[in-house]
Amino acid sequence: MKLMINHQTHYQYSDWAKNSIQYIKMMPQTNEHQQIHTWDVSVPGQKHIKKDAFNNIWLTSTQREPYQQMLIMAQGIVEVNFENQFGITNSLSPALFLQPTTTTLCNSEMLAFAKCYVDQRTVLNFQKLAEALLNYMPYTTASTSVTHTAIESFSMRQGVCQDHSHVFIAMAKALDVPARYASGYLYVQNQSHLASHAWAEIFLDGQWHVIDVSNQIFRPDAHVYVAIGRDYWDVAPVRGIREQGGIETMYSIVQVLAC
Template sequence: MKLMVNHQTHYSYSDSVNSSIQYIRMTPSSNANQTVHHWAVSVPGQSIVKQDAFDNIWLTSSQREPYSQMTIMAQGIVELNLNNQFGIESDGLNPALFLQPTESTVCTEDMQAFAHAHVPAVNHHYLMQLSEAILQYIPYVPSRTSVQTSAADAFYKREGVCQDHSHVFIAMCKYLGIPARYVSGYLFVPQTVHLASHAWAEVFLNNAWYCFDTSNQLFAPNSHIYVAIGRDYWDVAPVRGVREKGGIESMSSIVQVLRCS
């Protein structure tokens, strides 16, 4: 299945930005799950392409001319392997790396009790049960949390989006001693044009990575385009950066994921 992606992120500032550096993770790689036929990221300034510690493609863009608006565009065509049932392999990365604690995936005592209640034994069936229970406990409610919201915040708030579901699931898995990672990318939903970039979790069981898309209750990556993997959102954030001046920043984003022949 070939998918065409158009991702535009627009920034505007109340005052002029003198200079900035943007770190952009919006470029997928070809792997067992997908073949990238074409991909391009358009951003003002001078750009350098590197790979980060998780083998994600990392674009560093420096803008040295003053500006008050900036648009970053990522576009391309990716073909999914519909026969793939597992998450992508991370060559050279020890799965134990994804047991490391992070501020966004702290598991509180209440969360630990929740995890034990739904996972009496570590296996795929009980982890699916945990994923289902998290969605019931934390219904999908947009615009009520932010990238700053931690797993514990979302758990006690009892509402959130895919980022929050992923953080909560990862926090509980790591507490149970299961390597769990955060994945950013895109989700194809038929008859839907305007989407947001997506996030889901994966766990390492029986020497393979398994997909757990809690927000959509999908457990195979047959509709998912992988862009970046990490321990939490901050390892895979599509755009992070620093700037000199600029006042108040406003951001809007639009994503289109369409099937193409």
């Protein structure tokens, strides 16, 4: 199925900003799960493209002129293989995704919770853990921010897809199972998906398995991959620095439609 994706990120500043550098990871790649027919990222300034340590496409934009508004827009057409059952493969060792990060640390309470459902390291048991985790911390819009760690989100007993992914990854790694963070888009039939999406994946039996805690989806039927990493900070769609600018406000619009 071909999907048309339009992702707009709008920034506004209370004062003039200048000399900004934006680090953008909003460029999906063709792989065994998806084919990129067209894709473009529109952003002001001088652009440079390279790949990061996880093989994600990394666009850097430098803008010297003063501005008070900025629009970053990514759009294109992606054809998804809905028959695919597993996460995408790459040349990276799964052991890389056992590395701890500040955002995906696991405490004793979280580990005890995980062991209630994963007495043996099977995909089915991890799916049961995902179901229990969603019941324990229901999806709650705007309940957290990107700065929340897995431990903080678990203690709050609520969160969004980013939090679900961080908590699940933390638990999986504590059980000595490689786990990674995937960012991208989700196609929901007859609806416009209002935000970019994140999900977790675990490496078992020689394959990467999708664990989308927020939607209880366990294969990438409706997903478009943009980037993979150890946590949100490895794959953040937009990060940047600037001089001045005052108070920044931001909102995003994302549409994923069949075409």
